[in-house]
Amino acid sequence: MHDVLDPASDRGRVYRSLVGHPGEPLGRLAARSGLSESAVTAVLEELATENIVMATGSAAGEALWEALPPTQVVEVLLQRDAALRATLRRAGTELEQLYRFARREAGHYGALEVVEDPVRLLMISRQLQLAARQELRVIDVPPYSGTPDHYLEQEAIQRERMAAGVVYRTIYHGTAFADPVAGPNMARMIDAGEQARALDDPPIKLAIRDADLAVVTVVADDHPGLVSLLVRPSGLFQTLSKVFESLWKLAVPVSAAGIGPQLDTRDRQILTLMASGATDDAIARRLGLGRRTVVRRVSALLTRLGATTRFQAGVQAARRGWL
Incomplete structure (x- = not known):
């Protein structure tokens, strides 16, 4: 339905012709939109069923058409989008419940989910940024195991999300300044607008997305590699949020100018x-x-x-x- 606002689409050209030339007969609409009369007729019938245009009468045996006000059309689009988003959220919630129930025996309980698969760990890291709507809070501690390519990919995503209005607040471990990969990455992100602070030895590796997901990353106890704990809204989530805010107050502000030799x-x-x-x-x-x-x-x-x-x-x- 959104293509009615796109001047490059057939529906958009017909609707715009009617907006600028009310009561236009079919032949003139076809000439203005560059479509055949049969194609215009098909478009008008579609738009009429969606309450975007309406027939207002006829002249010389030919139907006359009128566009509904654009603000009304936009409002209808927004309402339909809202309904679609609500439907998607409900479906997503139901599927998430099914997903977690099916994996309950693998260590998925309540607000806490344990993730050990390296591929899924990377997916979570990526989705954490892509799904953020307001703010991403991060405590970044060693080991810095990412490759230069990984950091460049993360930088690209972060720049995109910051451009979309997402606020990044990061607490860096004091050793990050000296790391040959993490240090330059930190400097570039701060220069791009990230709010950054430094702390000698933060006690936890943590990422918090908005108010709906926290990810704690720890070293696995019984095998090499890392384990991520996904924490959804709960008492534990609130505790992790408070831990971040407390450490943020203790940490010292860092600027891009302050990272150097x-x-x-x-x-x-x-x-x-x-x-x-x-x-x-x-x-x-x-x-x-x-x-x-x-x-x-x-x-x-x-x-x-x-x-x-x-x-x-x-x-x-x-x-x-x-x-």
Whole structure:
């Protein structure tokens, strides 16, 4: 039905002709739309059954047609879409219940599902992003086992989802800065708009999609590889959500500018004095530098570390091993 709004479709051309030329007879409609009269007749009959156009009378033995207002047509389309989505959700819920019931003996219970198949783990990781509507919250911890191609694919999906309005908030392990693959990936995503913070040693690898799914990834106890625990809305889900928010408050903001090579000797000296509480004037006197030079370099260090205060800069630098 949506093709009635598409000017490239037959239905769209006929409807648009009627919108601009009300009461148009069949012959003129055919000429304007570039279709045969029989094709236009078939389209008009379809549109009439869908309450998009209506016959208003006749002239010289030929039927005259009128388009219903576009706002009314759009509203009908939206209502039908809403009904379709509701039907799909109901069907999906029923199938999900059947799916989980059929696998109950394999460790699927209530709000918790255990997934060990590596192929399905990758599918879950992908779907977690694709199905997000509002926000994706992630705690990213080692081991970083993804290949460069895997990270590039994930980047492409994340850019697409952020462009669609999905907010990404990620807490990175402190070692991510030094990882040859995860580090550059982190920098590119932050530069693209991801909200990122860093924490020395987050206790859990976690991803939370909106308010409907959390995925905890752990090392398998009895065999090599990883296991993912899928947690749906429940008391456990709420606990995981609170864990993320608590760690987010503790973590230090990270900026793309702050991800880069180590400090030179002079900046390390400035940062060490900053962390000890020294003022710009005191740093200038101690290091024999001009005050403007110190102010400029302190500002650059704050930006590089993604810090808004001197205290945050000291914490962030310490976590990166710069002090």
